[in-house]
Amino acid sequence: MSRIDGPDEGATPLASERRRVLEALDGEVLTGPAVLRRMRERPVGAEAGAEVGAAGRVDPGDESLLYPAIHSLEADWKLKAMWLPDGNGRRHRTYRKRRLLPRGPGCTQANQPR
Amino acid sequence: MILAIAILCGVVGLLVGAVALIRRSDRRLGPGPGTPSTPSTPATGGAPDPIAAYLDRMSGELALPAADVAEVRAELADHLQDSIASLEAEGFDRETAIREALGRLGPAAELGRQIRAAHQSTRRLLAGAGGGIFAASGAFVLGYIAGGFMVAGLAVGLAAITAALAAVGLHLPDLIQDPHGIGGNSILIVLATAIAALAATRYAVRTSASLSHRTPQAFAVFWAVAGGLGFGWWALFGLHGYQSWPTVAAELCIPVAAVAGALLRTERPFVRAPRLAIVVGLIAVIVLPLILFAATGVSSVSVSTTGEATSFQMSDLHLDTVAPMAPTKWLPEAEVISGDYTVDYASGATVVSADRLAGPSSSTPDTTLPIQPLLSNWRDIRFEAWHAISIDLPGPGGIDTHYTSPFAVQPATLHGDSLSASFSFQKYRNAGSWWIVLTAVGPDGHRYRLDIGGGDSTSFNGSAWDWLTAPQ
Numbered sequence: 001m002s003r004i005d006g007p008d009e010g011a012t013p014l015a016s017e018r019r020r021v022l023e024a025l026d027g028e029v030l031t032g033p034a035v036l037r038r039m040r041e042r043p044v045g046a047e048a049g050a051e052v053g054a055a056g057r058v059d060p061g062d063e064s065l066l067y068p069a070i071h072s073l074e075a076d077w078k079l080k081a082m083w084l085p086d087g088n089g090r091r092h093r094t095y096r097k098r099r100l101l102p103r104g105p106g107c108t109q110a111n112q113p114r
Numbered sequence: 115m116i117l118a119i120a121i122l123c124g125v126v127g128l129l130v131g132a133v134a135l136i137r138r139s140d141r142r143l144g145p146g147p148g149t150p151s152t153p154s155t156p157a158t159g160g161a162p163d164p165i166a167a168y169l170d171r172m173s174g175e176l177a178l179p180a181a182d183v184a185e186v187r188a189e190l191a192d193h194l195q196d197s198i199a200s201l202e203a204e205g206f207d208r209e210t211a212i213r214e215a216l217g218r219l220g221p222a223a224e225l226g227r228q229i230r231a232a233h234q235s236t237r238r239l240l241a242g243a244g245g246g247i248f249a250a251s252g253a254f255v256l257g258y259i260a261g262g263f264m265v266a267g268l269a270v271g272l273a274a275i276t277a278a279l280a281a282v283g284l285h286l287p288d289l290i291q292d293p294h295g296i297g298g299n300s301i302l303i304v305l306a307t308a309i310a311a312l313a314a315t316r317y318a319v320r321t322s323a324s325l326s327h328r329t330p331q332a333f334a335v336f337w338a339v340a341g342g343l344g345f346g347w348w349a350l351f352g353l354h355g356y357q358s359w360p361t362v363a364a365e366l367c368i369p370v371a372a373v374a375g376a377l378l379r380t381e382r383p384f385v386r387a388p389r390l391a392i393v394v395g396l397i398a399v400i401v402l403p404l405i406l407f408a409a410t411g412v413s414s415v416s417v418s419t420t421g422e423a424t425s426f427q428m429s430d431l432h433l434d435t436v437a438p439m440a441p442t443k444w445l446p447e448a449e450v451i452s453g454d455y456t457v458d459y460a461s462g463a464t465v466v467s468a469d470r471l472a473g474p475s476s477s478t479p480d481t482t483l484p485i486q487p488l489l490s491n492w493r494d495i496r497f498e499a500w501h502a503i504s505i506d507l508p509g510p511g512g513i514d515t516h517y518t519s520p521f522a523v524q525p526a527t528l529h530g531d532s533l534s535a536s537f538s539f540q541k542y543r544n545a546g547s548w549w550i551v552l553t554a555v556g557p558d559g560h561r562y563r564l565d566i567g568g569g570d571s572t573s574f575n576g577s578a579w580d581w582l583t584a585p586q
Contacts, residue, residue, distance in 0.1 A: 031196075032192075033192075033193055033196040033197065062218060063193075063219050064219055064224070064225060067186075067189070067190065067228075067232075068229055068231070068232045071186075071232035071233055074232075075232055075234075075235040075237065075238055076235065076237065077237075092192055093188070093189040
């Protein structure tokens with residue numbers, strides 16, 4: 001495990017990665033690389049999970065926990081995976097958050113993988 | 115009526131749901147045409163492709179169903195292509211970009227282990243267990259229906275072969291219509307059940323594996339033990355009916371089929387026979403026997419009976435094998451002991467009784483007399499059951515002289531004016547045809563026969579365990 005824990009000893013690296021994936025996926029349909037880019041755009045702890053990794057001691061070049069986190073979220077029914085074609089017809093595995101209720105009017109959702 | 119419709123709808127719903135679940139599991143366990151494939155990455159300069167090698171090492175640790183492995187490989191290959199393209203755009207050369215992209219994902223084996231752990235959650239394990247039970251139920255019903263068709267075809271084929279052999283003068287025992295013999299009919303039903311057991315455990319394994327994202331091997335031993343114990347208990351104690359050694363052997367094949375279904379070839383789908391082979395097989399199993407029947411004539415296998423009455427002597431019954439008839443000084447000639455028997459269908463027991471009647475020479479024949487005064491001359495009064503000549507054979511029947519002793523004895527107990535006893539012939543392995551005679555020890559200390567008795571035949575009826583533990 002190459003990722004370093006922050007000062008919060010209670011959270012495992014995988015748990016914090018799962019939280020960051022959920023934050024990155026908020027309301028959008030994204031591929032794995034797109035999730036990674038979105039996570040890099042946000043500093044660690046910028047949102048609700050501020051207690052995790054508060055020092056931002058995350059190696060930006062470490063992607064080892066991305067797919068374990070995504071797949072464990074899918075196994076826990078927090079994400080839904082779909083294979084969607086891009087503009088060139090290539091199929092990519094995409095993810096979106098599962099919601100108990102349908103999204104309300106006015107909310108849009110991308111239907112193409114990013 | 116409403117209950118029947120509700121049950122029917124429930125069964126149909128179970129079957130439809132089970133078929134859908136099984137088909138979904140089959141798709142997941144074996145890569146189908148819709149599964150995305152790993153994008154091919156050209157090897158550089160004849161050296162092994164580092165991306166393919168990385169993905170192979172990662173896949174080796176996954177231990178997931180085939181479709182999941184293919185999806186994870188395709189997803190990571192897609193991720194690596196994206197990552198390499200980004201690095202090349204930043205100015206890295208291709209080899210360095212590949213090395214950097216692979217390095218960011220970490221060691222391949224560790225990544226494979228973590229993805230496997232992510233897939234194989236406890237929630238999915240519970241879903242796999244529940245889905246396995248559901249699929250097993252549906253597969254058992256469907257397997258029993260399919261097995262029924264298969265054994266029906268087998269029965270028709272065997273009957274046709276029997277008819278064909280009979281036409282050329284070689285008569286085989288009719289296994290289907292012979293409930294007192296080896297029970298061919300029961301064996302065919304048991305074979306259909308064995309096919310159902312095999313289907314149940316096979317699809318329990320595959321569905322559990324699919325829903326829990328594990329390989330079929332991970333569930334094989336669990337379902338083999340569960341199926342072996344469950345179907346073994348059922349085969350030994352749950353299946354009741356006519357029994358014989360071949361039937362019991364066939365019943366013990368049911369748990370073996372269940373274990374085989376869980377252990378053998380579960381990682382691959384059943385071999386799909388080409389449509390032409392199915393058509394040819396159906397013709398061979400159904401049409402050809404019918405043609406054989408028509409050609410040889412079904413009547414050739416039936417035994418014709420003339421119905422001609424045959425007279426016989428009392429000595430033809432060989433009753434003296436049991437004991438000599440009681441002397442008239444202790445059993446007045448004007449009286450007879452008349453026995454009768456009835457079968458209690460609730461318990462399967464044969465209840466025999468004997469009454470003291472005024473004899474034909476009496477002024478009031480067939481009058482029942484109190485039996486109590488007669489008993490003063492006799493002691494150790496008992497009903498003896500002897501093996502008998504089959505009543506299905508021509509002749510009066512009577513005692514089978516191959517035997518020198520009764521196979522069952524019951525003391526006669528006094529009920530009102532009758533002596534009675536109860537036999538459980540259906541619990542004897544070789545009761546078959548029997549003859550019951552009332553005997554007693556006279557004042558001279560010798561045993562005598564008090565009536566001519568009567569006989570019938572009974573087939574063993576019970577479970578395989580009853581058969582195995584039954585007296586001869």
